[in-house]
Amino acid sequence: MYGETEPATAGASERTAFRQAEKKYKLYKPPSTKGRGRKKLTGGGVGDLSEVVDFHALLAGGVELPDGILRCDCPGFDLPVFRFLDRPGFYFIPGALSTEQQCFWIRESLKTFPQPPNRTNLTALYGPIFDLLTAAQNQKVLLEVQNSDGRESNEQSNSGEKTCTMNFKFVENSKIEKGETRRSTTATTLVRKLRWSTLGLQFDWSKRNYDVSLPHNSIPDALATLAKKMAIPAMPSGVEFSPEAAIVNYYGPSDMLGGHVDDMEADWTKPIVSISLGCKCIFLLGGKTRDEVPRAMFLRSGDIVLMAGEARERFHGVPRIFTESDQQEISGLVSQLSGDDDRFILDYIHSSRININIRQVY
C-alpha cells in the first residue's frame, strides 16, 4: 500500500496530476539558511484552499450542494452521509463521532493500541514496548540493558554472530548516570516517533501483506462495534462488516501520507472504515492512475470516510496536516481533555493527527 508504484522516472512521477496536487497542498521547507537555527515549515498552497471540499460547511441547512456532490439517504443509518457522483464507493460521514468518543479513541490509540502483541514502527528498533504512554506520562527513559550472559543487546557474540535480542526497559530519568554509554531515549520522544500500529491480523509492511502467523489479538470489541455501525452506508443490505485488522497512523506536523491504493484485502466490496482524530488535514482522492486530478477535502476530528468497491482502487493520500492553532479545529477536544490525567494527551494532540482505518481482510 504505502510502497508506492512510481512511474518509471522520477520526472514522470513529478508531472502526474496527483503529485501536482500533493505539491500544491503540502508544507514546504524553505531553502536552508545556514547557521540560522532550525528550518521552519511554512504553508505551501495555503493561499488557495478554495477547491478543497468542506463537507461540514455543506451540512448547514439551505446550502446548495456543489455539482457532483450528493447527500444520500442510507436506510438504517441516522447520520448525514455525502458522496461524489463520479467516485462510487466513497462515503463521507462528517462529525460521525462526538467529542467524548473522539477523546476515547485518541486515548486508546496512544495507550492500548501500541501494546504488544500489536506491532508499531518502534518494534523493529526496540523489541516489544509495554506501557509506552504511562512511561511518557511519568517521564521515564527507555534504556538498553544487559542480557543475562552479560552482553549488551545487539552485541557480537564470541562466535562472531550478531545477536538480535533487543533488551530495553523503562527507568527513572534520575537513574541515568552522567556519561552513560548505553542507548537511551525518553518515552516522550518515542511517543512522538510513533508512526503506525497494527491491530488484529498484523500487516507486514515488508511483504506488503498480512502475516497471519504473527501473534495478535482480535480487534477490540468497541472498535469492531463502531466500525460495523459506520460501515452500513457502504454495505449491501443485510450483510454485516466483519473487522479483522486495523492500521493506526500517527501524523506529526510535517508528516504526510503519499498517494497509494489499498488493495491487500481479498474482498473489495467491503469498505475500509477510516476515522480521523486530532488536527484537521487535507485528504486527496484521485483516480485509478496518478494522472487523474484528485478531489481535495478537509478531514476533521470525528469525521469518518468509507472506501469500498472501485473507490479502493483510487489513489489517495494526506498531503497536509494543519497544526497551526487557528486552523487545527480541535477546540472541542481541548476543552474535553482538560483534566490532569489528560495533560500529556492534550499536548500530543495539539500537534498531531491520528487515523484509525479498519479492514475486513477475508
Ligand SMILES: O=C(O)CCC(=O)C(=O)O
Ligand atoms: O490518514 C488517513 O486519513 C488515510 C490513511 C490511509 O489511507 C491508509 O492508512 O491507508
Ligand SMILES: [Fe+2]
Ligand atoms: Fe489508504
